[in-house]
Amino acid sequence: MFYDEHIDAQGCIRSHYQPVQEWFDRLTPAHLSALEQQRNESFRRQGITFTVYGNSEGTERTWPMDLYPQIIDATEWATIERGLCQRVTALNHFLDDIYSGTQAIIADGIIPQRLITSCTGFEREAMNVSVPLGARCVVAGIDLVRGADGGYQVLEDNLRNPSGISYVIENRAAMTKLMPAAFANLAVRSVNHYGRSLLRALRSIAPPACGDDPTIVVLTPGVFNSAYFEHAFLARSMGVELVEGRDLVVDNHVVAMRTTRGLERVDVIYRRIDDAFLDPVVFNPHSTLGVPGLMAAARAGTVTLANSVGNGVGDDKAVYAYVPNMIRYYLNEQPIIPNATTYLLWEHDQRTEVLNRLDELVIKPVAESGGYGIVIGPKASDAELHTARQNILKDPRNWIAQEVVNLSRLPAWDGDEFAPRHIDLRPFVLCGEQTEVIPGGLTRVAMRPGSLIVNSSQGGGSKDTWVLGTNQPNQPATAPEASPATTPAASPATAPEASPATPANSPSGPANRLS
């Protein structure tokens, strides 16, 4: 059984999808393939690509975006937004408790100590490196799915270097260019302010001593990284420098950037290099990507790294199982969005149950991301199940099991027709002085019929995600139809925002201070 995103139990189009459905109903297959062609050319021209490692056909691919958007109505989004703010706030409390605090959550018996000490993402080198506002996770990507009952669940947290936001913004730009009329009469909330919001969050965690105008940079591993496009995109949209490790130098525990004008002090680094490569003095000694002495500078408090080092302890999939308890412990609240049902395989009874039902469950390695290493029991061969069993018995801490979540479905264009495909959603949460959720997020879609694998690294596609404003415009005057339809070169993305009912550029949702 699946939840259908756009058709209700009576077989009617859900009301928030009706205007878009009507728009698509007017298109012929020829129209659609023309739009697809336009889309591909536009992405190719702009170099909007992603990289698949280990593929012999060439690693760069044009970004796959399906034309049919996911639409979330205002009421539903309000709940998601509150749930995500709550979750990421609790996770930041947790990370700060582990690295800068007293580890009270262990002392109080909420989580066992060995859960932390056995975690590969627990970075002992980050111990007692403090972060302004306790904002250890400035950018979080939380993967949500909708189960058969229609309720949202958190499938996993991404607190290290979640990527994908650039595609959210590029998907929207492409959609507004390709089909401006489809946005008519819908106050779709903007995502274009992401760069400004990220900049504001990064500025808010600058070392207090650096004054009112901190220098911020984006640190990338380099052009061979799969997310290099995004690193460049973010630097550009924030108006800050994009640097590689060799562009930075640490002198007297202060980080400086080599520029044509000489060395310039750096105050905040939005780093998109994994912990292990960040500083060859304390991590992988063979790293040529990092900056020697960077951790000492962070420890001295002259520079803030975002996201903080060691956040892997918060998105380990065994730790994930404890997040609902973290929410109760740190915030004294009930979780708004539940976890998917998860089994910890180092617990004897849970392991026994899982090994008896291996062919019904999803088995995941605790520290991987991007869908790597996952075994889906109902679809796995006997040999794959045997291997999974051996792996679990060999190192139970390294695996979790989850009930299969039958991801909800939404139409996607398969070249001939719109057919239902499974989707999930990765919203992005920013934490600095305020906690803010960017409306929508990256909708990922499994392009093969029946498939539950949505990762773009594994052949999945994406969709634009439309969050509707609380007050839908009913005056035709607010519809963007007139101008964008006739002048597609203009930027219709801003048109729906003309409505005063949708304050797109102000932070929405509860503003939570972190400490």
Add this chain to the structure above:
Amino acid sequence: MKLDICYRTIFRFDSPVRESQNEMRACPVTNQRQQLLSYRISLEPSARTLSFTDYWGTRVDQFGVTDSHQSLQVTAEASVETQDPIPLTANPPLEALLEPQFRDSHEEYLHPTPHTNYDSALAQEAQTLASDAKDVRSTVEAVWEFAGSRLSYQPNSTKIGDCITEIAAKKAGVCQDFAHLGVALCRSLGIPARYVSGYLFSSNDRTGSVSGDFVRVQTHAWFEAAIPGAGWLPLDPTNQLTVGHQHVKIGHGRDYDDVPPLRGVYSGPATPEVEASVEIRRMDPAKFPTTALQPSLLREVMKPRNRHNHTQSHNQQQQQQQQQ
């Protein structure tokens, strides 16, 4: 025993280098058995140090030399007062190792690490030697004796980074290897164990003997095993000494990599020549008798790494790190 320790390392490069960044772990810890009286670091060329206590409780001094230099001299001077440890009286049965709370709080000391990555053959040896032991103490002591006799003491016979099974096969090593072997054997038997870095006031690591009031040696290493309900039992397998007033502890970790005396990187094509020494002077000689003096030589400290001798393809691979 009151000891003054001077730990000095000199790096000499055959051409100028720059942007050197280093961490030193050379400061004696203060614990029940020893008290640090004073500690001072001097650097040549001079540099500002950032001092902090790491996850394991060890003092770290971090410093960088940005400008071009052709030598770097690091000197740590410590004054410390040591005592023999209070003997552990508890002698729990082997079942005590399985107690959930004990395992929970010692989890990180139970697993193989890069330097203690024992194989099944070594685990089998440990099983055999522990077969007669009826309790945790006698098991640990059997490991201690075995680790001491399993290897012969041969300066320069191994490199930092050699794995414990290679070393066990060679049957030769220096104090780090004896300590790693003790740690690996304990862990293979389910006993939490940790590697200890420190100084030994002795003219001969192998015998622990000392003559006179002054020795010139290298840093030393031993191990500690966790005894349920009692605490950590320190043992020196290199010379079969129980750890006493001759031993000065710097710190501990899962293996050498958690407490290296010096580690760092620099930029430049040069290769370093390293000269490291430890000088220890006893400041209260009247209180302790002396034994025969013998010469000793130990492995030098780890050389800093040159970060510019990697290939481009290596760099590309690193750039393709995992993204979430």
